[in-house]
Amino acid sequence: MDHRIFIYHFKNDQSVRGRHMTYLCYEVQLFDVRFRVPLGMIRGVLHNQHHPDPQRRCHAELCFLIRMSSLRLYPGQWCQVTWFLSWSPCPRCASKVSDFLRSNRHVSLRIFAARLHTYHAGYEEGLRSLRDAGAQLSIMTAKEFEYCWRVFVDNHSWPFRPWNMLEKSSQAISERLQSILREKISFFHQPTCYQPSFGVFSPGRFPCPPQTASSWFPAPPRGPQHHPF
Numbered sequence: 570m571d572h573r574i575f576i577y578h579f580k581n582d583q584s585v586r587g588r589h590m591t592y593l594c595y596e597v598q599l600f601d602v603r604f605r606v607p608l609g610m611i612r613g614v615l616h617n618q619h620h621p622d623p624q625r626r627c628h629a630e631l632c633f634l635i636r637m638s639s640l641r642l643y644p645g646q647w648c649q650v651t652w653f654l655s656w657s658p659c660p661r662c663a664s665k666v667s668d669f670l671r672s673n674r675h676v677s678l679r680i681f682a683a684r685l686h687t688y689h690a691g692y693e694e695g696l697r698s699l700r701d702a703g704a705q706l707s708i709m710t711a712k713e714f715e716y717c718w719r720v721f722v723d724n725h726s727w728p729f730r731p732w733n734m735l736e737k738s739s740q741a742i743s744e745r746l747q748s749i750l751r752e753k754i755s756f757f758h759q760p761t762c763y764q765p766s767f768g769v770f771s772p773g774r775f776p777c778p779p780q781t782a783s784s785w786f787p788a789p790p791r792g793p794q795h796h797p798f
């Protein structure tokens with residue numbers, strides 16, 4: 570990604586105008602469940618696909634789901650997916666991604682968003698549905714911006730230079746997200762929680778506790794298997 574595009578689209582100022590495109594930087598870490606070994610990493614960058622025909626338009630998040638279908642994963646693989654998004658998912662994408670996660674328990678998703686997409690009614694419920702489907706949602710801090718700059722940006726070997734108010738904006742947006750996620754717990758779709766110490770899945774009455782990246786490990790898939798890939 571061009572460095573100017575990255576700065577323009579990921580700048581975490583909630584008052585920005587004209588950013589109608591969502592950029593999605595992704596990492597897919599594949600694991601072999603049986604041997605608990607990493608199999609490889611896939612990275613890429615996506616953005617919304619515009620088309621005169623509304624039926625052929627595709628938001629970046631749904632473009633990712635289409636791309637996942639081309640990976641042709643086989644049973645026994647576990648996917649740990651990380652997204653870095655310029656905007657958090659809109660309600661429609663949040664619903665589609667939540668359905669995907671519920672149907673594909675061998676996929677874990679953590680989302681880091683630069684800004685909250687607040688322009689459509691129901692965005693809060695969309696974020697909560699993602700949480701209830703097992704996704705981890707966070708707001709990008711300087712650490713994630715710097716990581717994206719190194720990994721996804723054609724940076725000409727220049728170091729990442731944080732813009733004014735980066736940390737303050739990140740903190741304010743994060744507080745807003747936490748407030749949204751605190752408001753209500755849905756009892757209709759409870760995620761499952763993997764307990765590494767016991768090696769079994771246990772249905773969680775409440776969403777899984779926050780995990781650090783280092784604590785993530787592939788959990789065995791629940792049967793029956795759903796493998797659309």
Ligand SMILES: [Zn+2]
Pocket residue numbers: 628629630658659660661662663
């Ligand atoms: Zn969307």
